[in-house]
Amino acid sequence: MVGQAVGLFAVTNVDDIVILALFFAEGAGHRGSARRIVLGQYLGFAAILVVAVAAAVGATFLPESVIPYLGLLPLALGLKAAWQAWRDRGDSGEGEPDRDGGPGPLEVAAVTFANGGDNIGVYVPVLATAGTGGMAVYTVVFLILVAVWCFAGRFFATRPVVAQALARWGHVLLPLVLITIGLLILVEGGAFGL
Known part of the structure; x- marks a missing residue:
């Protein structure tokens, strides 16, 4: 059952590694940003699990x-x-690191939760058939894997080639990825008759 939980989490959260890498890149150089991103990821994923x-x-x-x-x-x-x-397009971004810069935990949680609508649809039938013990196994494995995903996102954001690309294009990629995710959720879900 642990293997099934790992596979289910990996398949339903591949896109989160990219989003996390973008968040970690946005928070680079800001004290405490990694902690806020991890907290936000856990808050958002916990909300997905609760639902x-x-x-x-x-x-x-x-x-x-x-x-x-x-x-x-x-x-x-x-x-x-x-x-x-x-x-901020003309701002060079140089100077003292901002103590409170980067994404906040509620921003990360909101994106995680909104991006998890498809996760909920997949998790519900699996959890419903797993029973109480199985549900507990899935929940524990998922919460452990959130930490692994956060580590992977930060790892990718700190690789020199990836970090340089994210530093150069992250300010464009993050809005683009978030807007695309939002539009995909709306369109695929049939919101507004789309």
């Missing part, structure tokens, strides 16, 4: 028709990041 477990035991928190509208969260955050990148 999936509750739905699996029959207490659905979010009607299925609402899930596509979660795409508005990364879309709004992407537009905000694009506006900030455009506004």
Whole structure:
């Protein structure tokens, strides 16, 4: 069952490594940003698990028709990041590292949760058939793997070639990825009749 949990997590969270790498690149040079990103990732993924477990035991928190509208969260955050990148386009970014710079935990949590709508849809039937003991195994394995994903995201963001590319293009890539994720969630979920 542990192997199944690892496989399920990996398949449903591949895109999170890219998003985490972008967040870690955005937070580079800002004290405490790694801690805020990891906290946000755990908050967002914990919310996904709470909804999936509750739905699996029959207490659905979010009607299925609402899930596509979660795409508005990364879309709004992407537009905000694009506006900030455009506004700061002439800033060289040199100087003293900003203590509170980089993404905040609630921003990371919102993106993680919104991007997890498909995870919820996959996790619910698996958890519903796993029973109480199996549900506990899946939950523990998933929470351990969130740490592995955070490590992998930070690892990729700190590789010289990747770090240089993210430093040069991250301010463009992060808004682009967030806006794309938001639009995909909205369109694939049929929000607004799309």
